[in-house]
Amino acid sequence: MVKNKLRGLVTVQTDGQIKTGRDIAIAALLGAEEFGVATAALVTAGCIMMRKCHLNTCPVGVATQNPELRALYTGKPEDVVNLFHFLAQDMREIMAELGFRTLEEMVGRVDLLEMSDLSNHWKFKHVDLSPILSPALREEGVAVVKSEDQDHGLEEQLDWKILEIAQKAIATKESVYGELPIINVNRSVGTIISNEITKKYGDKALPADTIHIKFNGTAGQSFGAFSVKGLKLEIEGDANDYIGKGMCGSTIIAYPSRVAKFNASDNSIVGNVSFYGATSGEAYLAGMAGERFCVRNSGAKVVVEGIGDHGCEYMAGGLVLILGATGRNFGAGMSGGVAYILDEKNDFEGKVNREMVEITDLTQEDRSIVRMYIEKHVELTNSIKGKSILDAFEASVSLFKKVLPIDYRNALASRHLSISDVLNDKDRVYQDIQIDLKK
Numbered sequence: 001m002v003k004n005k006l007r008g009l010v011t012v013q014t015d016g017q018i019k020t021g022r023d024i025a026i027a028a029l030l031g032a033e034e035f036g037v038a039t040a041a042l043v044t045a046g047c048i049m050m051r052k053c054h055l056n057t058c059p060v061g062v063a064t065q066n067p068e069l070r071a072l073y074t075g076k077p078e079d080v081v082n083l084f085h086f087l088a089q090d091m092r093e094i095m096a097e098l099g100f101r102t103l104e105e106m107v108g109r110v111d112l113l114e115m116s117d118l119s120n121h122w123k124f125k126h127v128d129l130s131p132i133l134s135p136a137l138r139e140e141g142v143a144v145v146k147s148e149d150q151d152h153g154l155e156e157q158l159d160w161k162i163l164e165i166a167q168k169a170i171a172t173k174e175s176v177y178g179e180l181p182i183i184n185v186n187r188s189v190g191t192i193i194s195n196e197i198t199k200k201y202g203d204k205a206l207p208a209d210t211i212h213i214k215f216n217g218t219a220g221q222s223f224g225a226f227s228v229k230g231l232k233l234e235i236e237g238d239a240n241d242y243i244g245k246g247m248c249g250s251t252i253i254a255y256p257s258r259v260a261k262f263n264a265s266d267n268s269i270v271g272n273v274s275f276y277g278a279t280s281g282e283a284y285l286a287g288m289a290g291e292r293f294c295v296r297n298s299g300a301k302v303v304v305e306g307i308g309d310h311g312c313e314y315m316a317g318g319l320v321l322i323l324g325a326t327g328r329n330f331g332a333g334m335s336g337g338v339a340y341i342l343d344e345k346n347d348f349e350g351k352v353n354r355e356m357v358e359i360t361d362l363t364q365e366d367r368s369i370v371r372m373y374i375e376k377h378v379e380l381t382n383s384i385k386g387k388s389i390l391d392a393f394e395a396s397v398s399l400f401k402k403v404l405p406i407d408y409r410n411a412l413a414s415r416h417l418s419i420s421d422v423l424n425d426k427d428r429v430y431q432d433i434q435i436d437l438k439k
Helices: 021-030 039-044 077-098 159-172 191-204 364-381 384-391 393-399 406-414 419-424 426-438
Strands: 013-015 034-036 176-182 211-219 231-239 248-255 280-285 298-304 316-322 336-342 357-360 400-405
Touching (some): 021 077, 280 364, 316 364, 364 384, 364 400, 364 419, 400 406, 406 419
Parallel strands (some): 176 211, 231 248, 248 280, 316 336
Antiparallel strands (some): 357 400
16 A cells, blocks of 8 residues: 555554554554454453354353343443553553654554564464565655545535435425436445435434435445435446445335346346345345345345345344345344245255244235235336236245244244234334343
């Protein structure tokens, strides 16, 4: 980065087993300006590194929601503060020994580091650190620390054009519609307008689909990220990774160009990690998505026509309806929500991570839910795959499989709640279920 005159634009942070002032000093001399002290701070707070954080069985009450285990927690914030006082004092002594007054003076001074003589060690004698310990070649005046702000080009962001279209809607809640071209350098489209809506109306936002914007082309990363209720973002074309990331109430629709000759259900319409961390809203995608689809989704309802590996990983709520094949490791860590998958090749069960979920056939209620969402999918995207399923629904619906987390199913049963109850009243049901799961 120094060689290419880019180092002055970024702050370099490092982490990984930083426990002492000496570790921080070495990291600074190698070029870091910020330091992540996570493991040491966690141990100071009481963690004993059982590595069972995901099982809700932490014996010292650090990583658990179980009230009995949480009662065992003995950590104090003062202990963590004390740790950092020790780190700072250790670092000051090393800086004084080296002759530095400020941390900034230390950054990148690899000439002050040398490798220990390990020539007699059978393994380490083959390690050559000279490329790392060689000072970066730089021209006079080129920065080796963060010294200037980046120009992110926000003034060119497509959201400003959306704001022009949506001004009346934000002011009066009157519905508006607009069309805009989009290319893959237009990233995070929908985020700025969502912020404007939230500033005025808070988390209630606007009535559903108040602002309907249709885009034509290829969207860049994070299309519709953090988009709120009141927005309806439609794209005729395709989108890159992270579409719908953190989506919280909007409606997102994607389908190929109406003049495209290819079969949409056999081709990707969006990239990887779609709808990561989505909390609410709906999405309808006429085509396939990449890997890690709906990871950490906690309330969004999404229809797609095929996905890659690791689908619904750590999903905690919402609904996912897949009208096609999935990749491997489906449902790993899935603790809530429901997924319906069209298993046309009868090979889906071998792709599921069964640690926390069960696979069943559809009930009559499930069939009604699946039909309702496919009908809406067809209405919004004109999906050929969706139409073919509806045309022979009684035969097609028997090919669907239902994936439901076991503990989640038990919590629903204990409160006599159905999947429809969850979908229709997410907040109340979610709170009820959390009470049961903590028990």
